[in-house]
Structures are given as structure tokens and as C-alpha cells.
Amino acid sequence: IQYLIIKEPIKNRGFMMKQAEQLTAIKEYTIQKLGQDKTGHGMDHINRVVKMSKRLAMGEKVDPFLPIVAAYLHDTIDEKLVDNVDAAKQELVDYLKQNDFSDEQVKIIMDVINNISFAHTLDKEEVKLSIIGQIVRDADWLDAIGAIGITRAIYYGGGHHEKIYDPAIKPRHNMSREEYRNLANETIINHFDEKLLHLKDMMNTETAKKIANHRQQVMLDFLDEFHAEWDAKM
Numbered sequence: 001i002q003y004l005i006i007k008e009p010i011k012n013r014g015f016m017m018k019q020a021e022q023l024t025a026i027k028e029y030t031i032q033k034l035g036q037d038k039t040g041h042g043m044d045h046i047n048r049v050v051k052m053s054k055r056l057a058m059g060e061k062v063d064p065f066l067p068i069v070a071a072y073l074h075d076t077i078d079e080k081l082v083d084n085v086d087a088a089k090q091e092l093v094d095y096l097k098q099n100d101f102s103d104e105q106v107k108i109i110m111d112v113i114n115n116i117s118f119a120h121t122l123d124k125e126e127v128k129l130s131i132i133g134q135i136v137r138d139a140d141w142l143d144a145i146g147a148i149g150i151t152r153a154i155y156y157g158g159g160h161h162e163k164i165y166d167p168a169i170k171p172r173h174n175m176s177r178e179e180y181r182n183l184a185n186e187t188i189i190n191h192f193d194e195k196l197l198h199l200k201d202m203m204n205t206e207t208a209k210k211i212a213n214h215r216q217q218v219m220l221d222f223l224d225e226f227h228a229e230w231d232a233k234m
């Protein structure tokens, strides 16, 4: 595949111009990698996470450039989505260097996207995230809750042939990474108890905490209504 590589030495050009070109190249890379995704990690998810990362960065008074870059790239090396994670990481590092990201920027970006997934938090040791990592993780997790989160859970669950709900199957707690990915006894409604309702308290930035409070209520109202209708009470 031919990716977009910026051609000219850019030292002499304006700084903003350089960043704009780098963003174009990053977006192009992400479209190549995730443009065809049908698992809920397509460009619509990426674009929402980018937009929210920008908003959260503004709220934290952090330069939005690296949060936006990391938001675009955050799912391009995901173990669920690529066959060979190490090769995907190397390809990405090479691409960043070709596009004149400094060694320090590459390190920051890779550190963020290596450590933000929910599955990571199920492992024993907590990784301390940089402020940029906190912003992008908050943005990614905000996209898993609220009305969009409900829709994505149903979409993912349907795609993996989960049951909608089964009162005989209890939600699992303290799951390992393997258990989280084992969908044999998973239901869409249990996924709220197992993951989605916990994300609110794991937010880092103040803006994300406020947004998450609202989205939490949307999910709780939805679940109340679901159970009432299930029992023919509504």
C-alpha cells in the first residue's frame, strides 16, 4: 500500500504548516488501517475520539496536537484488529519518523497507544499514563458509554452472536484479560455491569468526569427501562 509521505525537507516551512501536513499523513494512515473495520473501531469511532481528545486537551490547557495524533492512531496496533502487533508497531514508528516526528514525539505517541486499552487495566500492574495518555483514554472510554456506548455494545454483541440478556447468566467480576475476551457466556446487558458502568469512575480529566456523569445516567435510565420492559412492567 502506498501511504502519503511528505516529500520536502520541512525545516524551513511554517510550524503550523508542518503540523497540518503531519495530521493529513496520520489521518491517511489510519484510513488505510481501519477504514474497512466492521467491529466498531472504524473511522466513525476514530473521528469521535479525535474530536473529544481535542475538547479534553483544551479543557486541560494542553496543546492538542499530540492528543489528536495519538487519538487517530490509538486502534491501529490493537491486538484484536491486527495479526502481528509487533510488526504493526514497527511499521507505525517508521511512518512517524518518515513524517518528521521527533524521537521524543514518537516515544510519547507510542507510549500512549501501547497503554490505553481497557483490556490493559485488567492486568495486574497499573500503568501511570502521561497527561496525553489520560486525555486519549478518557476520549476513547467516553465513546464506550452513553447513547453511543449503548449502540456500540449492541453492535459488538450482535457481531459476536451474544445473547441480548439472560437472567440465569450472572455478570462476571474481576475478570482477567482472557476472560474479558471469552464471549461464551456473555450477554449484551451483562457487558454494562462488567465494564461500561465502571468507566465513569476511571476517568482522569475534569471535563471527561462531567461528561461521563451525564452519559452514566443515560445508561442507567436505559437499563431501568430495559428491565421493566423485560418483566412486562412498563
Ligand code: ADP
Pocket: 040, 078, 080, 117, 118, 119, 140, 143, 144, 149, 152, 153, 154, 156, 157, 162, 183, 186, 187, 188, 191, 195, 196
Ligand atoms: P477497547 O478497544 O477500548 O479495549 P473493546 O474492543 O473492548 O474496546 O470494545 C469496543 C466496543 O465494543 C466498546 O464500546 C465496548 O464496550 C464494546 N464491547 C466490548 N466487549 C463487549 C462485549 N462482550 N459485549 C458487548 N459489547 C462489547
Ligand code: NI
Pocket: 041, 045, 049, 074, 075, 140
Ligand atoms: Ni478506540
